[in-house]
Amino acid sequence: MTRVVLLGASPGPENSPTGLRLAALPGNPTVAERLRGQLTSLDPRLATIESGDVATALRALADVAEAATENLFIIPENSVVHDELIYQITKAKRGALALVAKEPRPEVTEEEAQDAQEDVVPIDEAEPEIGLNRLEGLPVRSRVGKSRVVSVGTASHAVTRPNAILLGPLHVSARNAPMLAQTCRELAAMADTFGEDDDLLQLIVFGLVRNGVSVGIRGRRDLFYRRVTTQEELNEAGAEMAGMNEDRARLNNAVKGADGFFTTYFVSTYSRFIARWAARRGLTPNQVTLISIVLGVAAAACFATGDRPWMVLGGVLIYFAFVFDCVDGQVARYARKFGVLGAWLDATFDRFKEYVVFAGLAVGWVVSGNSDDIWILALAAIGLQSVRHLLDFSFGVANRRKPPSPLPTLALDAPDDRSLRQALTRRKVERSQGLRGVLKMWTKAGKFRAVHWARKMIVFPIGERFAAIAITAALFDARITFLTLVIWGSVAAAYTLTGRLMRSLV
Missing domain, CATH: 1.20.120.1760 (CDP-alcohol phosphotransferase transmembrane (TM) domain)
Incomplete structure (x- = not known):
């Protein structure tokens, strides 16, 4: 069994998915209704945490983590996601695993790339910065390596050469649940230092990484995930998701890698x-x-x-x-x-x-x-x-x-x-x-x-x-x-x- 935690739409309560409906699906469900339907097989007693007030949300998550005896799956309520992606993340054997998207590199000519390479400061010498770029509506404030999150920043915590965003789903093993609870309480105590655009889930990983937890990463690969905040975004997400072959991805995942x-x-x-x-x-x-x-x-x-x-x-x-x-x-x-x-x-x-x-x-x-x-x-x-x-x-x-x-x-x-x-x-x-x-x-x-x-x-x-x-x-x-x-x-x-x-x- 997995303990599922739904985070209210983040950032900000005005982005609540309550009124956003997937017209292409039977019953015309809202985003939240569809997501709840996908997750009830994992946990029939879903925990829901409103994310309007960061400190309150973090303390509520700490309470859930302290009481948990099983793995935790934390996901924003405004997520549109394939069932197979949920399955793959929750079956991961890492102590903690986050879904990430790397910032795409700009398309440049070979000559421009060579010139840019000469101007790039080695990462060991790079100065930490507050990430201001945005990707899919989220601030790019995470540094990820080949297999795990290296560092995460906030609106007031600089990170060395950020290159990715934490999309949302976070899986934490039962052995790391006590550390998750401790981290959330520590973060709640310093909530006034965070910015309005700091994403709640990114803050959680920020705390876990700084407390020495190895947070693994995976990309979407051939599956779909996106947070939606408007009906237009939802319509685009629905069309994109419909064009992807989830069954083929599930079949490929059935083969050992x-x-x-x-x-x-x-x-x-x-x-x-x-x-x-x-x-x-x-x-x-x-x-x-x-x-x-x-x-x-x-x-x-x-x-x-x-x-x-x-x-x-x-x-x-x-x-x-x-x-x-x-x-x-x-x-x-x-x-x-x-x-x-x-x-x-x-x-x-x-x-x-x-x-x-x-x-x-x-x-x-x-x-x-x-x-x-x-x-x-x-x-x-x-x-x-x-x-x-x-x-x-x-x-x-x-x-x-x-x-x-x-x-x-x-x-x-x-x-x-x-x-x-x-x-x-x-x-x-x-x-x-x-x-x-x-x-x-x-x-x-x-x-x-x-x-x-x-x-x-x-x-x-x-x-x-x-x-x-x-x-x-x-x-x-x-x-x-x-x-x-x-x-x-x-x-x-x-x-x-x-x-x-x-x-x-x-």
């Missing part, structure tokens, strides 16, 4: 459409998992014959067993049907399919008149893969227990963010030394496409394993398959174990 090379280019390019077809016909993720298991067992049976035509068919079947293994998760994410049983079945029978295929390959080798020494390789492959799964699981559990690295803090009444940015620079330098520096350098190397995919493939993920089994079994024999699995698996184990030892020591 961090899959391996083989899965990304040889499965996910079309498996998402199978997932949508299955979901629309009422197939559950568990039923799709069952299809994958049946195909895996059938592949093992084909391999067990030892005959070349059946080995080729086995390679085809194990490929499609993996396809449906991907589809079951995509159906779950697309249809939003999650369950403990499904997660357990998926993880357990992934291993079952691999091991039964190993057994089928070994049996096929023996029945073809070859030595039964193949079982040594089969057991080596099973043992190696079992150890890798155990290490993956244990490291994942230990990593989740590790507290996040603290960020520098800054007094809320500090007039600018100069000392905060200096502290962040020192932190960056410290984290670039020793093992941290090596790990950071290796992470940065991932921006090169070849390195990115090489790192994905070297760990020998399930997609690459199933591809290796299908190709080597169909074209060669079980001995080559097992040698490939053992050699590549050993390299992967050494690589991942080295990386995890290094990360455990920093």
Whole structure:
């Protein structure tokens, strides 16, 4: 469950969405009515906070945060937003996440860009400023980096080179709720220092960042969000939103963004459409998992014959067993049907399919008149893969227990963010030394496409394993398959174990 907090139209009560109606929707609902309808599935007892008086609103939000035992989703009441965007933000695993829009760069010629670049002062030397530019009706007073909000300013708090606005939706995890409550009370006590154009949600993030909370960022991407204050803006927003394919975005989101090379280019390019077809016909993720298991067992049976035509068919079947293994998760994410049983079945029978295929390959080798020494390789492959799964699981559990690295803090009444940015620079330098520096350098190397995919493939993920089994079994024999699995698996184990030892020591 998520605790939902609706903020009255911000800034100013004259922008209330009460009278703004979406004529294109059935029932001609107001913006607020539509938003409430979208959010009641998350929280049937929505908390509404009027934002006319900043101090009162902040104290009310502090009360809600103090009483909350679940994650909080804070959103302005005059928001027009896709359901899928709400879903994606509320399912984020960050301790705090804000929707942002970066200020667009002006279109200039190459010569003008070069001249401008020569005149730009490096950000480390830039002077903090009060952001006066506006974007979508909001003052540009936030500085965002690649993954989080770096600094936020107000009408009386300068920020170094602001480049973005905080659009509105803010998701705060339950563990950060006490800090949110404390921050709101501190902000309420200094409400007289804020300007009339300071946005309430931007003020909240201003306080969180200065109190050391890491606020992640995400953009709208292929989904829609906009705050509206007039009927004209609402009509424009409705037309723009209608022209966007929300279902396609939902389908794309059903595909994992961090899959391996083989899965990304040889499965996910079309498996998402199978997932949508299955979901629309009422197939559950568990039923799709069952299809994958049946195909895996059938592949093992084909391999067990030892005959070349059946080995080729086995390679085809194990490929499609993996396809449906991907589809079951995509159906779950697309249809939003999650369950403990499904997660357990998926993880357990992934291993079952691999091991039964190993057994089928070994049996096929023996029945073809070859030595039964193949079982040594089969057991080596099973043992190696079992150890890798155990290490993956244990490291994942230990990593989740590790507290996040603290960020520098800054007094809320500090007039600018100069000392905060200096502290962040020192932190960056410290984290670039020793093992941290090596790990950071290796992470940065991932921006090169070849390195990115090489790192994905070297760990020998399930997609690459199933591809290796299908190709080597169909074209060669079980001995080559097992040698490939053992050699590549050993390299992967050494690589991942080295990386995890290094990360455990920093």
